[in-house]
Amino acid sequence: MSHWIITPVVLPAMLAAILVLMVREHIVVQRALSMAGALALTVISAGLFWQASDGTITLYQLGNWPAPFGIVLVADRLSTLMLLLTTVLAPLVLLYAMGSGWDLRGRHFHPLFQFQLMGILGAFLTGDAFNLFVFFEVLLIASYGLMIHSGGRQRLRAGTQYVLYNLLGSTLFLFALGTIYAQTGTLNMADLAGRVAELDPAASAGIRVAAVLLLMVFAIKAAVLPLHFWLPDSYAHAPAPVAALFAIMTKVGAYGIIRVYTLVFPPDLEITQGLFDVWLMPAALLTLALGMIGVLGAARIDRLVAFSVIGSMGLLLASVSLFTPEGIAAALYYAIHSTLATAALFLLVDQIRDGRGAAGPMLVHGRPIAGGALIAGMFFVAAIAMTGLPPLSGFLGKLLILDAALSSPLVWWVWAVVLSGSLVAVVGFSRAGSLIFWKAHQEGPDIGEADPQTEPEVEDETVQPDSTKGPVAPRPVTPMVAIGGLIALLVALTVLAGPVNRALTATAAQLFAPAPYIELVLTTPGKKIKDDTHGDEASSHDTGAEVEAETGEDH
Amino acid sequence: MELLIASAVGVLTAAGIYMVLRLRTFPVIIGTSLLSYAVNVFLFASGRLAMDAPPVLRDGAERYTDPLPQALVLTAIVISFGMTAVVVIIALGSWLSADDDLVDRPAEPRETAQ
Numbered sequence: 312m313s314h315w316i317i318t319p320v321v322l323p324a325m326l327a328a329i330l331v332l333m334v335r336e337h338i339v340v341q342r343a344l345s346m347a348g349a350l351a352l353t354v355i356s357a358g359l360f361w362q363a364s365d366g367t368i369t370l371y372q373l374g375n376w377p378a379p380f381g382i383v384l385v386a387d388r389l390s391t392l393m394l395l396l397t398t399v400l401a402p403l404v405l406l407y408a409m410g411s412g413w414d415l416r417g418r419h420f421h422p423l424f425q426f427q428l429m430g431i432l433g434a435f436l437t438g439d440a441f442n443l444f445v446f447f448e449v450l451l452i453a454s455y456g457l458m459i460h461s462g463g464r465q466r467l468r469a470g471t472q473y474v475l476y477n478l479l480g481s482t483l484f485l486f487a488l489g490t491i492y493a494q495t496g497t498l499n500m501a502d503l504a505g506r507v508a509e510l511d512p513a514a515s516a517g518i519r520v521a522a523v524l525l526l527m528v529f530a531i532k533a534a535v536l537p538l539h540f541w542l543p544d545s546y547a548h549a550p551a552p553v554a555a556l557f558a559i560m561t562k563v564g565a566y567g568i569i570r571v572y573t574l575v576f577p578p579d580l581e582i583t584q585g586l587f588d589v590w591l592m593p594a595a596l597l598t599l600a601l602g603m604i605g606v607l608g609a610a611r612i613d614r615l616v617a618f619s620v621i622g623s624m625g626l627l628l629a630s631v632s633l634f635t636p637e638g639i640a641a642a643l644y645y646a647i648h649s650t651l652a653t654a655a656l657f658l659l660v661d662q663i664r665d666g667r668g669a670a671g672p673m674l675v676h677g678r679p680i681a682g683g684a685l686i687a688g689m690f691f692v693a694a695i696a697m698t699g700l701p702p703l704s705g706f707l708g709k710l711l712i713l714d715a716a717l718s719s720p721l722v723w724w725v726w727a728v729v730l731s732g733s734l735v736a737v738v739g740f741s742r743a744g745s746l747i748f749w750k751a752h753q754e755g756p757d758i759g760e761a762d763p764q765t766e767p768e769v770e771d772e773t774v775q776p777d778s779t780k781g782p783v784a785p786r787p788v789t790p791m792v793a794i795g796g797l798i799a800l801l802v803a804l805t806v807l808a809g810p811v812n813r814a815l816t817a818t819a820a821q822l823f824a825p826a827p828y829i830e831l832v833l834t835t836p837g838k839k840i841k842d843d844t845h846g847d848e849a850s851s852h853d854t855g856a857e858v859e860a861e862t863g864e865d866h
Numbered sequence: 867m868e869l870l871i872a873s874a875v876g877v878l879t880a881a882g883i884y885m886v887l888r889l890r891t892f893p894v895i896i897g898t899s900l901l902s903y904a905v906n907v908f909l910f911a912s913g914r915l916a917m918d919a920p921p922v923l924r925d926g927a928e929r930y931t932d933p934l935p936q937a938l939v940l941t942a943i944v945i946s947f948g949m950t951a952v953v954v955i956i957a958l959g960s961w962l963s964a965d966d967d968l969v970d971r972p973a974e975p976r977e978t979a980q
Contacts, residue, residue, distance in 0.1 A: 467963055475886075481945070492938070
C-alpha cells in the first residue's frame, strides 16, 4: 500500500505544528517552510492526479483496518482533480500573502494556512462520511483564525457571524450523520451506497430526511440561496489572501454534493427522486440571479466580487443539479475556472483597496491608483473571465453548461437565467471598473479625499499608513506575480480546454459508474478482524475498530 | 426511555434555535451550545438505546450497545467544545473592538456613487 495518498493530510499537519511550535519567532523560516510545504503538496497532488488519470482508483486504509471498520482515503479522478486545484492555488496565494506583507499583520498566518490546507485536502480525499465532518471542522476552525487575521472592528464582526453560521452548519451536519447512521448502521460512503440502495422505499422517511439535511449542509458551504447569508460579509472583510483561498472552500460544498449524490444517493435512486430537479435546480438558479443582482447593486468592490462568487456557485450548482455526466463535467470545468478567477479578483481587489487611499473599496470616484495600468489590465482580464465573456475560460465553461442543460426539461429557465445573469454581471463589472480606473483619471486625483462623505470611517485598519496619503512608492512585484500566475492559469485553462474537458468527461463517467469504487473500498482486505459471534452486526468505524482490537487482536 | 430521550432532544433543539435567533452574541452562543447538546444526545441515541448493556463485543455476550455512536459523540463533544471556545473568544474580541455585542452588522453608512 502506497502511503502517498495520506501525505496531503499529514504533511500540512506536521508542518503547521513545526511552524507554530518551533519557528514561531522566525518569519523568514516560516515563510520558507510554508512555501516549501505548499510546493511539495503541488508536486504530490500532481503525482496523485497523474496516477488516477488512467482511471485507477487508489485506496488507503488508515491503520490497515479494512472498510467499513476503518477509515479509508480514496484517490479517484475527482478527488485528485480537486487536490490538484487546491494545491495549485495555495502557493500562489501564499506568494501574494508574503509579497504584500499580509502574513505579518497578525500572528500565526502560516500555521493556520497549513491547517486550512490539511482540512481541505482531507475533505477531498476521505471516503468516510464522519471523517468528512472532521475534516470540515479542521478546515473551518483554521478558517476562523484566518478570517479574523490581523483583526479590526469590521472583520471581527463579520468573523463572529461567519463562525456562528458555520457552527450551526456543523450541528446540522451531525444531525444528518446521526440520522444516516440510525437508518443504515454505517458511515463509510461506499458501504452506505449499498445499504441505501437496499432500503425499502416505503419506509424511507428517515433516510430521505438525512439526504435533505446533508444537502443543506453542503448548500451552506456552497452558499446556495436561502443559506448564502454568511458569504458576502465574510469574503468582503476577510484578508485578501484568505478570501482568495476561500475561493476553494465553496467548492468543497460543491464537491460534497457531487460525491455524496453520485455515490450514496445516485440520481436514479428511487427514494431521493426530485431532490435535484425540484429543489436544487431552482435554488441554484435563484442563487445565480441573486449573485448577479448583488454584483450590480454592490457599493463596494469587495462585496461585488463576493456576490460574483455567489453567482458563480449558482451557475456551478445549476450544472451539477442536471446530474448528467455532461452536466457534472461542465460543472467541474467551471469550478476550476471560477476558483482561479475569484482568487485573482480578490487579490486584485486588495491591490485596488490599498492603492486608492481614502476611497478604499467604495465604488466612488477616487484618486487613480499608482501603477494602475497593470492592475486595470489584470482586473479587465479577470472580470472578463468571471463574467464569462469570450475568449477566456469563463465563456467556455458557461458554454459547456448551456450545452449540458439542453437535455433538461428546465432548459429554457437555465438559458434565460444564465444569459441574463451574464449580462447583468457584465454591466456590474464594467461599472465598477470604469468608476475605479477611468473616472479617476477624468475627474482628478483627489476627489475621494476632498469629499468627506465618501470617506469610509476607518474601514480597513490594515491599509498601510503611507498608502493613504500622496502618490506612492513603487508597488512590490511579488503580489503582481501571484496575480499574474492565476491569470496565466486561466489562460492555460482556456488554451488547453480540449484535453482538460476530455479528462473531466472521464471524471464524470467514473462518478456515474461507482461500482469499481465501491468494490475496491469494500473488498480490499486489511488487518484481520477476529470473527466473533456478533461480528456481522458491528458495522463500525475508526474507534469501533479500536474497540474490536481490544477484544483480542494485536495492533 | 425513548420518550425521555426524544423529548430531551426536541426541547434542547427548540430552546437552542430560539436562543440562536436572538440579537446579541451571548444568547446566541448559549443557543449553539444547547444545539450541540441536543445533537450529542441525538447521536448517542442513533445506535438504538440499550439499557445496562456493555458497549464492547465479547465472546458470549448476550446483548450489547453499539459502541460507534459513543465514539462519534466523543468526537462531536470535543469539536463542539473547541468551537464554542473559539466563538467566545472571537465574540469577545468583536465586543471589545466595537463596543456592542450585536450579532448583525449595524447599517453601514451607505456611500453611493455620485
